[in-house]
Amino acid sequence: MITYLLCFILFLVGLYGVLTRKNLIKIIIGLSVMEYSLYLFLTLIGYIEGGAAPIIDPSKPASLVVDPLPQAFVLTAIVIGLATTALLLAIAIRLYKKYKTFDIDKINTLKG
């Protein structure tokens, strides 16, 4: 149970970072922290204490294995997360070229 709670705290730490930081790069790091907490949570869902890797060998009797489905999700989610982070960083670099700063208080042409 305590691991799930830690996961949730990690999620909230990331959310806090996204909401309070003023630096574009730090916001992206906050988003990544949130993402990783979710990957951890997904992996924990499928985990069984003492379970083996989910490779079924017909010659051996069925043993206790962990759930492979969440692991497949995590792999897919990591690929999606990579695309999102790469695009965010690309936009952040372009923003830096236009404004010469990473401070979101100075990047505020759109209002209202």
Next chain:
Amino acid sequence: MDSLIPLFIIIPLGIAFLIPLTWRLIPGICRFLPSTGMLALVVIAFFLLFYVGEGVVTYKVGGWEPMDNIPIGIHLVADGLSMMMLIIVNIIGMMAGLFSIPYINKYTGENYYYSLFSLMVAGMNGVVMTGDLFNLFVFLEVSVIASYALVAFGTSKYELEASFKYQVLGGIASLFILFSLAMTYWYTGTLNIADVAQVIRSGSEGSTALFIQLFMVAGFGLKAAMIPFHAWLPDAHSSAPSPISAMLSGVLIKAIGVYAILRLFFTMFNITIEISYVITTIGVLSMVVGVLLAIGQWDMKRLLAYHSISQMGYVMTAAGIAMIIIAKGGETRVAALALAGGLFHMFNHAAFKSLLFLNAGAVEYSTGTRNLKELGGMADLMPITSITSMGASMSISGIPPFNGFFSKLIIIIAAVQGRFYLIALLAVIVSIITLASFMKVQRYVFLDKTRTQKLEDAREVPFLMCLPMIIMAILCLAMSLMLIPGIRDTFLLNAVNTLLSVIS
């Protein structure tokens, strides 16, 4: 027949990867590829709509048959509601694709534009069709990542800033959705929507389901830009190139926001009174606050973007009313009426809001500005844009015989019949403020006689931009016909029954 279903994902995805490869050889043909592909999809969607009727056709990707009644593999589902959504998505996509051909000429990297555009449509089609929760998340990300890039396509500082804001809030929304899906898998042990519904309905404990639902409302609400979560929408939708604004406002916030909420809440969960009140509240808030924020705007596209929030509020309110009636065990007839009004308004909004964004794009294309104060007297110079925009404005403010009038009327009648008098009154007031706000647009852009010197050499836009606007204006009128008995059954009531069939 079910082998037609995966075409909705294969064709746009294929086009998206074909365009960068063949652009150097045949750029002229490549420009027309997205709209041609979507035209084919519209035809297929109409065909499937008549074919499935009230039934459901399922396509099992990879041919994995269920084992011991446990579905494995991904299912794509075609029923009345998803086919209607597909028709709307692909019609608007086709029109925006045609409009883009002259419009996007001034940008560099046209091939990437068409490629991302097709990718976005592929993602939306996938979200609409899928019967698997994780697959829904993947397609949702495909379409939003393409839309992040498209919002930043102009790479001026406004567009980059809007795109960054959109990406951060969209990223948080995606993570909320992923979290709720993880919780669903933990709770039920399956991700097939029909299977999840069975497990949740047979279970007695409600608090975990409520927790999942709250995260889903937050996630999909952020994607749909409902009022407490709306901050990104006006920036993103007004900064994007106009055909993309039309796609974002017209179909993206519906397909990945409101449609997902309706589909998941009606088919997966027991409708509880708590969540119904949450949905109604954010719906009414979006309806009222959106229009109040819109009326003070002087940027044409920004004004339209705020109206999107308000109009989607109508849809959410109607859905919320239907959910409250069902949760309280009231008359199903009234719930069906409210839902029919909501869905009808969602389809109508796609038509008239996309048309308004295309009009704004045409005005910007000819004059180089979209500030209401700098424009004026465009009615003589751009007659087609002016007339179509007038039609769309009347449609959004609910003037008969345009389609917006009928859908708003149905929602208000349903609210009165369900004894939600305050909501009915607010809906009427919001509609009047919308009318006022669009009279402002019409006056300052088109009808005003004072015209500054630099606007004199503005000309009507090229034929390929006029054609989509004319077709959409006709569509705004023709969609009123969906209420005629006979046509109504195929197009509207099948969609409503799809949502309600699980409950009764």
